[in-house]
Amino acid sequence: MSQVPTFTPEQRAELEAWENRQLSPDEFSARVQAPWSEQEAADFAALVAWFTKRYPTAGERLGAMRHLTAQWRANRPR
Numbered sequence: 001m002s003q004v005p006t007f008t009p010e011q012r013a014e015l016e017a018w019e020n021r022q023l024s025p026d027e028f029s030a031r032v033q034a035p036w037s038e039q040e041a042a043d044f045a046a047l048v049a050w051f052t053k054r055y056p057t058a059g060e061r062l063g064a065m066r067h068l069t070a071q072w073r074a075n076r077p078r
Contacts, residue, residue: 007015023031036044055061 051061055064
């Protein structure tokens with residue numbers, strides 16, 4: 001089992017700034033069009049398999065997404 005990395009407050013702030021930075025149109029396009037690695041494709045397939053097993057019908061999937069969206073809206077920073 002892999003361990004969760006720990007970061008100093010300075011490292012966390014640097015990562016947050018990097019994650020929240022504005023991408024140029026060229027950077028965005030390059031990231032959207034980049035092919036997935038085998039690991040990314042496998043991770044995505046595993047998530048889809050879990051989600052469709054957990055929520056087997058379209059109605060259950062829609063209900064889950066509505067619930068998660070409401071939860072996100074209630075907890076997002078303003």
